[in-house]
Amino acid sequence: MTDAVVLLDDVNKTFGRGTVAQVQALRDINLSIGQNEFVSLIGPSGCGKSTLLRVIGDLLPASSGQVQVNGKEARQARLDRDYGMVFQAATLYDWRTVAKNVQLPLELMKYTKEKKEQRTQEMLELVELSDFASHYPWQLSGGMQQRVAIARALAFEPSILLMDEPFGALDEMTRERLNLELLDIWRKTKTTIVFVTHSITEAVFLSTRVIVMSARPGRITQDIPIDLPQPRGVDTRENVRFFELETQVREALRANKRQAQ
Amino acid sequence: MSERNQRIGAPVLILILVLLAWEGLVTGLKIEQFLLPKPTAILSNLVRVVRIDDADTSLLPDNEAATLLRASRLIVDLPAGVSPDLLLPLEEGRIATFRLGSKQVLIVRGNNLMPIVQASWYTLKEALGGLLLGVLAGVLVALITARWTATREALLPFAIAANSMPIIAFAPILNNWFGIDNPFSKMAIVAIMVFFPMMINTVRGLVSVPPRSLELMRSYAASEFSILVKARIPNALPYFFNGLKVAGALAMIGAIVGEYFGGPRIALGVFITQEAALFRFASAWAAILIACTMGIVLYLLILLAERLAMPWHSSYRTNDR
Numbered sequence A: 001m002t003d004a005v006v007l008l009d010d011v012n013k014t015f016g017r018g019t020v021a022q023v024q025a026l027r028d029i030n031l032s033i034g035q036n037e038f039v040s041l042i043g044p045s046g047c048g049k050s051t052l053l054r055v056i057g058d059l060l061p062a063s064s065g066q067v068q069v070n071g072k073e074a075r076q077a078r079l080d081r082d083y084g085m086v087f088q089a090a091t092l093y094d095w096r097t098v099a100k101n102v103q104l105p106l107e108l109m110k111y112t113k114e115k116k117e118q119r120t121q122e123m124l125e126l127v128e129l130s131d132f133a134s135h136y137p138w139q140l141s142g143g144m145q146q147r148v149a150i151a152r153a154l155a156f157e158p159s160i161l162l163m164d165e166p167f168g169a170l171d172e173m174t175r176e177r178l179n180l181e182l183l184d185i186w187r188k189t190k191t192t193i194v195f196v197t198h199s200i201t202e203a204v205f206l207s208t209r210v211i212v213m214s215a216r217p218g219r220i221t222q223d224i225p226i227d228l229p230q231p232r233g234v235d236t237r238e239n240v241r242f243f244e245l246e247t248q249v250r251e252a253l254r255a256n257k258r259q260a261q
Numbered sequence B: 001m002s003e004r005n006q007r008i009g010a011p012v013l014i015l016i017l018v019l020l021a022w023e024g025l026v027t028g029l030k031i032e033q034f035l036l037p038k039p040t041a042i043l044s045n046l047v048r049v050v051r052i053d054d055a056d057t058s059l060l061p062d063n064e065a066a067t068l069l070r071a072s073r074l075i076v077d078l079p080a081g082v083s084p085d086l087l088l089p090l091e092e093g094r095i096a097t098f099r100l101g102s103k104q105v106l107i108v109r110g111n112n113l114m115p116i117v118q119a120s121w122y123t124l125k126e127a128l129g130g131l132l133l134g135v136l137a138g139v140l141v142a143l144i145t146a147r148w149t150a151t152r153e154a155l156l157p158f159a160i161a162a163n164s165m166p167i168i169a170f171a172p173i174l175n176n177w178f179g180i181d182n183p184f185s186k187m188a189i190v191a192i193m194v195f196f197p198m199m200i201n202t203v204r205g206l207v208s209v210p211p212r213s214l215e216l217m218r219s220y221a222a223s224e225f226s227i228l229v230k231a232r233i234p235n236a237l238p239y240f241f242n243g244l245k246v247a248g249a250l251a252m253i254g255a256i257v258g259e260y261f262g263g264p265r266i267a268l269g270v271f272i273t274q275e276a277a278l279f280r281f282a283s284a285w286a287a288i289l290i291a292c293t294m295g296i297v298l299y300l301l302i303l304l305a306e307r308l309a310m311p312w313h314s315s316y317r318t319n320d321r
Ligand SMILES: Nc1ncnc2c1ncn2[C@@H]1O[C@H](COP(=O)(O)OP(=O)(O)OP(=O)(O)O)[C@@H](O)[C@H]1O
Pocket: A015, A016, A023, A024, A025, A044, A045, A046, A047, A048, A049, A050, A051, A052, A088
């Protein structure tokens, strides 16, 4: 695919120097993600999912291989603010209120005052935190903090969203609601989403593709297209195909585990 | 008792107990006044108007102590019949002697409050001036070294070494450089003393931003300047204020000890050394008391500024939210 939004070509990432301390986090990653795809990365803890997101976002240099985003070097894409990132940890600034945290990217991108406030309000409504706009992060629960981080990433409407277990700390109901909201945003804004999750159900429900990874070294072992009808909704979960795909992903993860033993 | 009342009440109670114990022990153990005056003696040195030593009060009729002058900061009550030309020497010094009957009477201009307040103000200005210079320089160098890693790596070991030196030992040299009566000689010593903790703390704050916070900024392609303003400086504020608390105490020490090595007569350190040399220990203690009070007030002001500057900070988190 030439019009790939994210294109990884033989990417390797090794941490540390010396033979003892070295960890190969990513090995021979080849991945092409097209416009408006919703790709989930799933795999055991420590298999390199966060590392892969960081390499795509040019927050970590690849040890070898090519990373292209929106047809440019990953670095250029970062400088052009092509993507928004939700980190595994909320990473809020202690000295900013909830609203100010959401505004951080808007400030950096020189939004006007009205636009800034309007976007912040919309985003806080989306994650149901309007009542906490003037609270400080330490006054929020872990899940609430994560929701602020989601609001912050969505606020400036990036063309690519890199999300690292964004809903990991949330209760089932909030998670399902935000899943639907995210799908809605994805459809409306034609964003491309790379999404890390530990939940097979979530991966299948949201994605157009599920990438299964295995650990040590982190590799892509399977690339499963999710051919469930769009738009997804409550009835998607009742679709027989949904269960088949769930089983397929589960099997793929299991196969990796057996191989490792 | 509510938590807040307890926080204020407990230290006050301890202070009162300490003062009572001090007073009681000095009285009970008959400790000489020149070794350790009683708190009441120290306080009365600040507020009492007249002291007549060796005076045979039986020579004076009751209520004969008359107020001759209550003006312009100097309040002197003299026994009746004492000639007012005593006021002149009293105006200049704090002591005058005259004969009353067969006795030699020593009048101390007992109200030491004004001279001590004047001296304190003078010394406070030196301390604050030096503090300001040292803090500005420390923060400036911190910003520069935080920006250029190479400079930091080169400078920081020296700063840490310098921070553990007794910089006050240079006081006589600086007195010599800038002139013993020039307040700048004390400001310079204060500024140098304050510089190192300010710089070291601020640098730590500027560079100890969690890597994840910086990663977030990088993901927005934020400029170095934005990172400095929006991440590094807010992160450095708690460190800055910790440095400032140390610096505030150092500033008072630097100014007063600097004056111990010499300075104008109106300076607190000079006042203390002179009074001690003349065995007027209650007076010296009173001045020390004022110096301590200034130090505490300065510290409280820094705490207040800290609170205003960082309303978010975890140390103000209440449990009852
Ligand atoms: N900065 C780093 N320095 C050294 N090693 C690292 C670093 N970051 C990650 N690693 C290593 O790389 C491997 C992959 O880590 P990564 O965080 O990508 O895993 P993950 O798949 O996101 O795991 P989880 O699901 O638990 O979040 C791990 O073995 C980890 O120890």
